[in-house]
Amino acid sequence: xxxxxxxxxxxxxxxxxxxxxxxxxxxxxxxxxxxxxxxxxxxxxxxxxxxxxxxxxxxxxxxxxxxxxxxxxxxxxxxxxxxxxxxxxxxxxxxxxxxxxxxxxxxxxxxxxxxxxxxxxxxxxxxxxxxxxxxxxxxxx
Amino acid sequence: xxxxxxxxxxxxxxxxxxxxxxxxxxxxxxxxxxxxxxxxxxxxxxxxxxxxxxxxxxxxxxxxxxxxxxxxxxxxxxxxxxxxxxxxxxxxxxxxxxxxxxxxxxxxxxxxxxxxxxxxxxxxxxxxxxxxxxxxxxxxxxxxxxxxxxxxxx
Ligand SMILES: [Fe+2]
Numbered sequence: 001x002x003x004x005x006x007x008x009x010x011x012x013x014x015x016x017x018x019x020x021x022x023x024x025x026x027x028x029x030x031x032x033x034x035x036x037x038x039x040x041x042x043x044x045x046x047x048x049x050x051x052x053x054x055x056x057x058x059x060x061x062x063x064x065x066x067x068x069x070x071x072x073x074x075x076x077x078x079x080x081x082x083x084x085x086x087x088x089x090x091x092x093x094x095x096x097x098x099x100x101x102x103x104x105x106x107x108x109x110x111x112x113x114x115x116x117x118x119x120x121x122x123x124x125x126x127x128x129x130x131x132x133x134x135x136x137x138x139x140x141x
Numbered sequence: 142x143x144x145x146x147x148x149x150x151x152x153x154x155x156x157x158x159x160x161x162x163x164x165x166x167x168x169x170x171x172x173x174x175x176x177x178x179x180x181x182x183x184x185x186x187x188x189x190x191x192x193x194x195x196x197x198x199x200x201x202x203x204x205x206x207x208x209x210x211x212x213x214x215x216x217x218x219x220x221x222x223x224x225x226x227x228x229x230x231x232x233x234x235x236x237x238x239x240x241x242x243x244x245x246x247x248x249x250x251x252x253x254x255x256x257x258x259x260x261x262x263x264x265x266x267x268x269x270x271x272x273x274x275x276x277x278x279x280x281x282x283x284x285x286x287x288x289x290x291x292x293x294x295x
Pocket of ligand 1: 062077081119123124
């Protein structure tokens with residue numbers, strides 16, 4: 001799921017993005033598997049919980065980094081993160097109310113993958129461009 | 142139905158295909174339809190309300206829609222399950238959202254009704270006395286249609 005073109009050239013963020021894509025890929029694999037749903041349910045729950053937390057942690061870290069570098073579009077970016085979180089929370093609430101069904105969790109997984117690719121492929125690239133424009137050290141440790 | 146209404150959707154389609162799939166669709170031909178939009182095997186239908194009313198339909202051949210999900214997910218995809226249809230619907234939703242942002246710059250304020258995804262044999266859509274513009278686009282993974290049927294409200 002991860003592609004090198006998604007790199008923004010900031011190690012901390014790229015590493016987290018890779019992890020995030022890996023987790024979403026893993027999640028997609030579990031929810032799309034043809035094995036019995038009941039048998040997968042525990043794993044689905046675990047992956048879901050982990051990912052939910054990881055997305056929040058990552059967004060916080062990324063926003064902190066943007067503050068550090070005085071990223072000018074931080075407010076727009078925070079709004080995009082808020083919208084992303086809201087999208088996740090709507091499903092979390094639905095699952096709490098109605099339980100996890102294979103149909104709904106697959107629907108969630110498809111959206112999550114799409115949101116992630118659009119966000120990282122577009123919005124987050126702008127952070128990398130800003131760092132480069134400031135003469136920042138991309139991809140150097 | 143003005144041709145200008147098609148451009149924002151065409152442009153947003155190109156942008157999002159480039160971003161998500163690294164594919165740059167090229168326009169092949171443009172047709173005016175009067176009664177029916179012929180569908181391909183997998184279609185994403187967006188309803189539009191507000192200053193413009195009607196809808197937008199993306200229609201893909203099955204192998205192309207499978208390839209799209211394959212490119213995005215890096216997984217082997219052989220059927221359009223809920224995961225795949227949800228991803229396709231969301232791509233349509235994002236394209237529609239970007240197009241509406243563009244239209245709002247021309248003071249046309251609209252909303253999207255959540256996408257519906259149809260999977261099956263060439264589902265067509267009746268136009269009920271509206272005209273539609275059907276734009277066929279070619280890509281390296283196949284040919285698909287973008288149909289736009291919008292009229293100004295009131
Ligand atoms: Fe971000």
